[in-house]
Amino acid sequence: MLIVQKYGGTSVGNCERINNITQKIIKAKKAGHQVVVVVSAMSGDTDKLVQFIQYFQHTDYPIPNPRESDVVLSSGEQITRALVAIALESQGYKAISLSGKEAGIITDGIHTKARIEQIQTDKIINLLQEDYIVIVAGFQGATTKGATTTLGRGGSDLSAVAIAGAIQADVCEIYTDVDGVYTTDPRIEPQAKKLDKISYEEMLELASMGAKVLLNRSVEMAKKLNVNLITRNSFNDNEGTLITSEENIMEQPIVSGVALDKNQARISISNLNDEPGIAAKIFESLSAHNINVDMIVQTIGRDGKTDLDFTIPKTEIALTQQILKDFSHLYDQIDCDYNIAKVSIVGVGMKSHSGVASSCFSAMAKENINIMMIGTSEIKISMIISDEYAQTAVRALHKTYNLDR
Amino acid sequence: MLIVQKYGGTSVGNCERINNITQKIIKAKKAGHQVVVVVSAMSGDTDKLVQFIQYFQHTDYPIPNPRESDVVLSSGEQITRALVAIALESQGYKAISLSGKEAGIITDGIHTKARIEQIQTDKIINLLQEDYIVIVAGFQGATTKGATTTLGRGGSDLSAVAIAGAIQADVCEIYTDVDGVYTTDPRIEPQAKKLDKISYEEMLELASMGAKVLLNRSVEMAKKLNVNLITRNSFNDNEGTLITSEENIMEQPIVSGVALDKNQARISISNLNDEPGIAAKIFESLSAHNINVDMIVQTIGRDGKTDLDFTIPKTEIALTQQILKDFSHLYDQIDCDYNIAKVSIVGVGMKSHSGVASSCFSAMAKENINIMMIGTSEIKISMIISDEYAQTAVRALHKTYNLDR
Numbered sequence: 001m002l003i004v005q006k007y008g009g010t011s012v013g014n015c016e017r018i019n020n021i022t023q024k025i026i027k028a029k030k031a032g033h034q035v036v037v038v039v040s041a042m043s044g045d046t047d048k049l050v051q052f053i054q055y056f057q058h059t060d061y062p063i064p065n066p067r068e069s070d071v072v073l074s075s076g077e078q079i080t081r082a083l084v085a086i087a088l089e090s091q092g093y094k095a096i097s098l099s100g101k102e103a104g105i106i107t108d109g110i111h112t113k114a115r116i117e118q119i120q121t122d123k124i125i126n127l128l129q130e131d132y133i134v135i136v137a138g139f140q141g142a143t144t145k146g147a148t149t150t151l152g153r154g155g156s157d158l159s160a161v162a163i164a165g166a167i168q169a170d171v172c173e174i175y176t177d178v179d180g181v182y183t184t185d186p187r188i189e190p191q192a193k194k195l196d197k198i199s200y201e202e203m204l205e206l207a208s209m210g211a212k213v214l215l216n217r218s219v220e221m222a223k224k225l226n227v228n229l230i231t232r233n234s235f236n237d238n239e240g241t242l243i244t245s246e247e248n249i250m251e252q253p254i255v256s257g258v259a260l261d262k263n264q265a266r267i268s269i270s271n272l273n274d275e276p277g278i279a280a281k282i283f284e285s286l287s288a289h290n291i292n293v294d295m296i297v298q299t300i301g302r303d304g305k306t307d308l309d310f311t312i313p314k315t316e317i318a319l320t321q322q323i324l325k326d327f328s329h330l331y332d333q334i335d336c337d338y339n340i341a342k343v344s345i346v347g348v349g350m351k352s353h354s355g356v357a358s359s360c361f362s363a364m365a366k367e368n369i370n371i372m373m374i375g376t377s378e379i380k381i382s383m384i385i386s387d388e389y390a391q392t393a394v395r396a397l398h399k400t401y402n403l404d405r
Numbered sequence: 406m407l408i409v410q411k412y413g414g415t416s417v418g419n420c421e422r423i424n425n426i427t428q429k430i431i432k433a434k435k436a437g438h439q440v441v442v443v444v445s446a447m448s449g450d451t452d453k454l455v456q457f458i459q460y461f462q463h464t465d466y467p468i469p470n471p472r473e474s475d476v477v478l479s480s481g482e483q484i485t486r487a488l489v490a491i492a493l494e495s496q497g498y499k500a501i502s503l504s505g506k507e508a509g510i511i512t513d514g515i516h517t518k519a520r521i522e523q524i525q526t527d528k529i530i531n532l533l534q535e536d537y538i539v540i541v542a543g544f545q546g547a548t549t550k551g552a553t554t555t556l557g558r559g560g561s562d563l564s565a566v567a568i569a570g571a572i573q574a575d576v577c578e579i580y581t582d583v584d585g586v587y588t589t590d591p592r593i594e595p596q597a598k599k600l601d602k603i604s605y606e607e608m609l610e611l612a613s614m615g616a617k618v619l620l621n622r623s624v625e626m627a628k629k630l631n632v633n634l635i636t637r638n639s640f641n642d643n644e645g646t647l648i649t650s651e652e653n654i655m656e657q658p659i660v661s662g663v664a665l666d667k668n669q670a671r672i673s674i675s676n677l678n679d680e681p682g683i684a685a686k687i688f689e690s691l692s693a694h695n696i697n698v699d700m701i702v703q704t705i706g707r708d709g710k711t712d713l714d715f716t717i718p719k720t721e722i723a724l725t726q727q728i729l730k731d732f733s734h735l736y737d738q739i740d741c742d743y744n745i746a747k748v749s750i751v752g753v754g755m756k757s758h759s760g761v762a763s764s765c766f767s768a769m770a771k772e773n774i775n776i777m778m779i780g781t782s783e784i785k786i787s788m789i790i791s792d793e794y795a796q797t798a799v800r801a802l803h804k805t806y807n808l809d810r
Binding site for chain 1: 424474
């Protein structure tokens with residue numbers, strides 16, 4: 001098999017841990033696989049580098065030179081990629097490390113949040129054929145002109161997935177400090193079970209709602225490039241969770257997981273003029289300020305007036321209220337409810353099963369939980385409830401769909 | 406003027422200090438000069454990186470992969486060179502930073518102690534013409550094949566001198582945490598004075614004996630490339646010491662400085678067979694083991710026997726004694742004297758003045774100090790004495806040649 005393994009900052013946090021992950025790398029190599037390893041910087045290093053850069057920010061020059069910033073930011077991965085190669089060689093294995101640029105990761109020129117445009121795979125492929133274990137610095141690439149770039153948050157995962165796609169690896173293993181993807185947050189429901197498999201689509205819905213094993217950007221790229229992702233724990237030998245396409249999952253449960261999001265607030269606009277295009281103008285205006293509106297409910301108009309409810313991230317409340325002032329001649333009143341939670345069930349099996357919504361609402365009713373807003377997609381049902389019932393709701397849903405079995 | 410400035414690890418040890426040195430850079434730029442800046446890693450960073458590498462040393466693989474080690478070792482300078490550029494730009498100056506490779510520093514392939522073979526200056530020259538302050542990572546270069554190399558101890562000074570020579574800079578300023586070169590160590594003689602000027606030759610003699618402002622490797626390259634070196638203090642605005650060719654120094658004092666070296670030991674071989682070629686064989690054998698023999702005195706032979714005395718670094722005593730066992734059939738006895746000091750006076754003026762040796766020996770006699778060995782060159786007189794008199798000797802010589810004036 002051709003395997004890409006990616007190790008995050010805690011997995012390479014010091015020399016002992018680097019030695020520890022080499023055992024996993026060597027195990028794969030000994031099993032006869034070809035192995036490419038992508039590494040992050042030592043945990044804490046990138047934060048320290050960000051602080052250095054921020055020191056030089058001031059009002060006249062608020063953005064430190066992004067080209068130079070990327071030189072600073074990419075230095076942490078240069079250290080770890082070479083140390084992993086040294087550690088492997090000191091145990092008698094052929095290993096070589098490459099910068100993102102040397103590995104052929106070509107990006108656009110948007111420094112500090114570059115996008116991968118292309119991967120020139122010849123160097124990696126040749127080295128694998130010469131029996132090398134190839135270590136690549138994550139989080140970084142280079143423009144066609146050779147300037148070093150970095151890929152923004154979660155960039156090392158992205159490097160790994162993109163390389164796995166480009167060299168058509170059989171699997172891309174993402175090592176973190178948790179065992180995989182769970183049916184729900186084990187801190188809320190101790191009966192939560194680790195999933196063996198989950199589809200890209202389900203993972204995207206779960207990740208966007210708090211299961212922070214992988215950023216959506218990486219899952220989306222894995223889906224696009226058809227890369228089999230496995231999230232595993234670098235501190236044990238457990239199996240992890242395979243994230244793959246629906247077709248690869250034989251038994252599709254109706255519900256795969258329950259997600260909870262407590263970072264939303266609800267804005268309610270009362271007695272808004274019920275004319276075509278007014279809601280559109282409001283949402284356009286919010287979008288222009290990069291405010292991410294999630295769920296929207298509009299009541300049926302009566303007497304030329306309507307009520308409009310929607311949810312936004314709590315961090316955007318002040319800005320949202322200010323923007324809505326521009327529309328104050330069109331409505332009576334605005335209310336803001338901080339104390340809400342969004343509970344969602346996610347599962348590709350919903351596509352082929354009817355009655356999921358009703359069983360979900362029954363579960364809430366049985367617990368006397370009032371549902372304020374409902375949103376649905378093909379593979380997800382989300383409900384806004386009072387946040388005091390958040391934990392009760394998650395546990396009730398987890399039980400309803402037998403996720404503890 | 407075209408100026409190269411080099412700042413060491415303590416001068417860029419944190420963000421405040423980086424901001425501090427930008428004031429010196431900006432001052433030079435504002436005065437109308439073109440400025441190239443060479444920087445070391447933050448003090449302590451390279452030591453930390455060395456420790457990381459050493460962690461992976463073990464008996465079977467005692468030398469961690471040098472190619473990968475150089476990737477690790479060069480990372481500290483990548484951070485500082487970009488931060489200095491960021492700091493300058495945040496104050497409104499055009500600045501750009503380059504890796505050693507980008508700056509055109511081509512070395513041989515001897516990783517971790519590479520030698521500079523060539524500097525391709527076009528990039529630096531073009532950027533200077535576009536009015537940029539150009540920052541270059543010290544201590545690093547690249548092979549013609551593009552592999553990153555490091556230059557070994559004192560490598561950043563070497564980068565600065567080599568660049569200054571290649572772009573024909575008017576001056577190369579080496580900033581450290583001392584004011585310049587002194588007539589002798591101020592901890593021994595409080596009356597020691599900072600020298601305004603000194604010749605390359607004198608500096609080489611002083612540096613090899615303990616005035617550790619600059620390693621000889623850099624002074625030798627400055628001499629070869631005819632670079633005017635100035636060592637200055639990055640923490641104040643004092644003038645520093647100019648190190649230049651003899652012709653540029655109008656008034657050549659007889660003695661420029663007094664040096665003290667307490668790291669030597671004396672080996673005495675008694676009653677060695679006085680046959681041609683025996684001493685040569687002994688010194689060849691020591692040289693083959695990289696033992697640096699400094700002063701040598703052989704008595705006139707009598708009855709087919711001679712006494713041979715020489716000095717070596719104290720760290721090499723055990724190895725030297727072991728090597729000399731191979732010759733034990735040729736002599737009666739070996740003695741080793743740890744408690745010696747080498748005191749030297751250095752000055753280009755000696756070339757044209759007679760009587761320097763006698764005034765020097767008189768000064769010792771006046772203090773009742775016995776001279777065990779004497780060595781001379783065109784610009785230096787060295788004496789081995791008992792180390793208990795080291796300080797007295799230095800102060801007496803300092804006074805004899807009016808170095809406190």
